[in-house]
Amino acid sequence: MSPYNADTTAEEVAQDCQSQIANKTILITGASPGGLGAIFATIIAKYKPASIILATRDIAKAEETAREISTVAPSVRTWCIELNLSSLKQIKTAAEKINLLEEQIDVIVNNAGIMATPYSKMADGIESQFATNHIGHFLLTNLLLPKILEKKKGAVRVVNVASNGFRFGPIRFEDWNFDDGKTYNRWIAYAQSKTANMLFSVSLAQKLRKKGLVSVSLHPGIIQTRISRDLAMEDFGELSQLDRIQGYRAFWGLPYHFKTPSQGVATHVFAAFHPSLEFPENNGSYLVDSQVVAPKIFQSWARDPLEAERLWALSEELVGQKFEY
Template identity: 70%
Template sequence: MGPYNAETTAEEVALECQSIIANKTILVTGASAGGLGATFATIVAKYRPACIILATRDLAKAEATAKEIATAAPAVRTRCTELDLASMQQIRKAAEEINLLDEHIDVIVNNAGIMANLYTKTVDGIESQFGTNHIGHFLLTNLLLPKLLSRGQPIRIVNVSSNGFRFGPVRYEDTDFGDGKTYNRWAAYAQSKSANMLFSRALAQRFGKQGLVSASLHPGVIWTNISRSVATEDFAELGVLDRQLGYRSHWDHPFVAKSPSQGVATHIFAAFHPSLDSLDLNGSYLQDCGVVELEKIQSWARDPIDARLLWDLSEKMVSQKF
């Protein structure tokens, strides 16, 4: 299989993984039409999965994606579930509904997210990027895992991160930036994306021996709805941060955008590619359909102690042990 690169399309990866995709049941969050989740679901549907569960805050948008899938692959079942990752109460309701479905989930793709918005909080009082991008997915995944693990079958958990993680670690003692007083939207985005990576590492550490494989990934730069809160000129702030932090390899490099298909190629690689079944690769961070070497990842996004600290903090924030 492969080799793959930044120009590899989702269709290329899916074609090579088609025997693995066949008959799988997949849950994807953030599946609104026009976003990466919907693109992923619609492309995967062509390779005969059993069912795709679309979990999205706006149920009508999930249903629109379901219609696209019905057109592309009429034989594939779809289920639509309302999921608001900024509300623990609603997440618990969604998880209960999903657990009651007569479906055996094989793959969870935690794709939904927000990026670099102005300072706000979730309904539970958590800084919104950390709350939505990490805590919401942490709670949802852990509420679904007991049923998944009980089957004794292989499980894949994919957490969509970003190479923006390089701008900062998880602020374990102050995730809300002093109640917004010291808030920097890119540092907050970085915190949530570092958390996505550590969550995958923690899942691998805790459940790898039970057949769970987890990976996080950077999809690349794709202009989708997630960037709606950021003006084009605001991305210049990233160049300033790269200089301040000394990331010379990122200086003066213009963004090279991917197509939506190229963007979700790594989603498909993470969700299905057999090379990730190696124990040594469980918990890996991926880019361009390949594993990023640990030496190229800042320590705060790969350290096993950080992964444990994040797990403990997340349990405290959701008031539940897993």
């Protein structure tokens, strides 16, 4: 039973995981100042990781986060890598640069994302939320894993930052692009991408647990960060309507419980480092409030191994590359 809850801070979890953080190399996507990735990086930097790789779209913002890290932990090496998750070509370039670093990555935290954006497609023709939140991370992770697994000295972790918004919909295998926007609903599209994050962790756990890989997904909670900068509170009223339409009575009239930034990244720290997740039964889990969520209490479409395998095949098709382990 986890001793943590919704009010647990990242510092509390990091204190408990000091030995697991020490000397590790961590790759974080989405590391702009004020975002969850940057907050996570700055907090764990105090516990003596070897290095932190900051991969984000705006390299200047990654460099700003690196300066914040150097202020609190001057001995931690930092690397800033340009990463545009909406371009398959640029993701491949970023992966090449990361693979050339003289660093042995221990933990990948796929944290970057967008939420409830207007309909658009990335350069490769994929709906933007599905592309940025899942397909980009699918490609990046799989381009990095061969080197990581070849040279690994201990357990490797891949953390996929999802959301409890996954409840609004499964993967639309026959129409992931919402009929080129004709049937687009921004929250259902967001749900599809977050379901994908969860299924990606299921797939990685299935395929690579025998090689020492642990993969989990998580819901960080509701935190006011840049990801929701274009949304007003009335926009979240659409979620209440969807909860009623889909029959999620437990959410009807439920007030939003906002977390502090530190409380928001506590589950990031737990997911990336806590030793309890190395138990075989926890590999592939979905985490909330630094606790493993029992599979029987959330929707099957986000945990079913057959759905996960189907998504893996679709993802390979969309990136034009197979990854067989």
